[in-house]
Amino acid sequence: MKLEKKVAFVTGASSGMGHAIALLFAKEGAEVIAVARRKDRLDALVADAAGFAGHIHATQGDVADAAGIAAVIDASVKQFGKLDILVNCAGVMDEMMPAGETTDELWDSVLAVNLKGPFILARAFINQVPEDGQGVIVNIASIGGLQGSRAGAAYTASKHGVIGLTKNIAFMYAGRIRANAVAPGGVNTEIGVGIKNPSPLGAKRASAGMSTNPRMGEAEEIANAVLFLASDDSSFINGTTLVADAGWTAY
Numbered sequence: 698m699k700l701e702k703k704v705a706f707v708t709g710a711s712s713g714m715g716h717a718i719a720l721l722f723a724k725e726g727a728e729v730i731a732v733a734r735r736k737d738r739l740d741a742l743v744a745d746a747a748g749f750a751g752h753i754h755a756t757q758g759d760v761a762d763a764a765g766i767a768a769v770i771d772a773s774v775k776q777f778g779k780l781d782i783l784v785n786c787a788g789v790m791d792e793m794m795p796a797g798e799t800t801d802e803l804w805d806s807v808l809a810v811n812l813k814g815p816f817i818l819a820r821a822f823i824n825q826v827p828e829d830g831q832g833v834i835v836n837i838a839s840i841g842g843l844q845g846s847r848a849g850a851a852y853t854a855s856k857h858g859v860i861g862l863t864k865n866i867a868f869m870y871a872g873r874i875r876a877n878a879v880a881p882g883g884v885n886t887e888i889g890v891g892i893k894n895p896s897p898l899g900a901k902r903a904s905a906g907m908s909t910n911p912r913m914g915e916a917e918e919i920a921n922a923v924l925f926l927a928s929d930d931s932s933f934i935n936g937t938t939l940v941a942d943a944g945w946t947a948y
């Protein structure tokens with residue numbers, strides 16, 4: 698088992714990649730604080746992990762509520778005595794809005810979940826790792842954090858921001874914290890459910906490269922990449938962004 702005796706904090710755990718990451722981490726022996734807003738989904742997740750070496754501790758929390766989510770992480774540290782791993786996975790799309798159509802409200806709501814939340818959690822996580830300790834952060838970015846038109850302006854900017862934040866943490870705290878990002882390509886999850894009223898221009902431009910995508914991925918395939926970055930298997934890897942996209946961006 699790769700995460701025995703580790704305590705991991707995973708956001709967005711009620712569906713998709715966060716769900717798969719929480720389950721895989723518990724299978725690998727970790728105590729997993731699984732954070733999400735939907736209680737019914739969290740209860741189902743706990744049941745799914747029954748019999749695993751590690752356990753899932755369902756915790757309700759909204760990543761967009763900066764004070765609230767910081768309190769959740771503080772309470773987790775008090776309860777478990779430490780956190781070894783932080784996975785910032787919660788994320789939302791942006792209706793494919795190009796900058797000219799992006800309202801202040803849309804910008805703020807996307808950035809709150811995709812960038813400010815990960816920053817607030819990373820800060821609280823870093824400050825509870827002892828000077829002589831070892832902490833690991835894995836941020837779920839996107840190939841939209843490396844390229845210009847996988848989504849609208851707010852999502853693209855937020856994911857570029859997450860990659861920059863990851864690199865900054867990695868270098869500033871090298872030796873004590875390892876911080877890496879995963880940049881998934883298209884993955885079969887519920888993320889598209891949030892797209893209600895997409896911009897026709899944005900959707901057309903963002904989908905222009907779809908035909909070059911070799912295939913969609915599954916949440917479990919991303920979880921495997923996250924486990925690698927969260928475990929000692931990647932002990933020399935810090936500040937990188939691991940692209941997991943079946944080769945889409947290799948074109």
Ligand SMILES: NC(=O)c1ccc[n+]([C@@H]2O[C@H](COP(=O)([O-])OP(=O)(O)OC[C@H]3O[C@@H](n4cnc5c(N)ncnc54)[C@H](O)[C@@H]3O)[C@@H](O)[C@H]2O)c1
Binds near residue numbers: 713762838839887888
């Ligand atoms: N699916 C893809 O194709 C894809 C590609 C690249 C990157 N990503 C990123 O992967 C991550 C996981 O997304 P997914 O594809 O598994 O989608 P998903 O919608 O299944 O999972 C995202 C989770 O985040 C949660 N969430 C949203 N806002 C939240 C908030 N304010 N507080 C707490 N939780 C919140 C949602 O409830 C959901 O459970 C996201 O950061 C997303 O941007 C997804």
